[in-house]
Amino acid sequence: AQKVTQAQTEISVVEKEDVTLDCVYETRDTTYYLFWYKQPPSGELVFLIRRNSFDEQNEISGRYSWNFQKSTSSFNFTITASQVVDSAVYFCALSHRGTPLVFGKGTRLSVIA
């Protein structure tokens, strides 16, 4: 069975603080793919990143970074020096070959000026 758990329902930080959003997944397959999506107040889900299970290299893109650790089945997302525009609901998702995405319930991030 596939499952994605985002234990943090809501997080509130002050602008310029760093924040980490947790994602823990469950799967029995050795080949799988992990995703992060951002859903701003406008509602559209925006694709942020994809990792495959064979690539554990961490990735940095501007203020965003992702830490993929197979040993703990986690794929955490860190925003450095948060900004008000980062306020959104963030979803972690998992898929395998030929399967639809399984989403976590999301973490609502509020960045306060």
Next chain:
Amino acid sequence: GAGVSQSPSNKVTEKGKDVELRCDPISGHTALYWYRQSLGQGLEFLIYFQGNSAPDKSGLPSDRFSAERTGGSVSTLTIQRTQQEDSAVYLCASSLLHSGNQPQHFGDGTRLSIL
């Protein structure tokens, strides 16, 4: 168009009526997905299409829900005899292929309210 287009943006209807939701995927994308997002909930998978075929209909909540895709492009999600629990945002996504590793690109959704 440049992105996934969904219409209408909002739909308010009375309980018992039928509704049709439309999705126009990104040009060239062969896979198309429908999800439902209820208030405070995550995204619930409904159905996906590879071309015009729907290999996985397991997520459809009841036989009141159906979907079709024609010409490998536009898809319509139909809900018959709507109930109040059908109120949600219905999201459509498309990807180049249905291969698991392809990112899905989402539309803005249709917010459905059943009175």
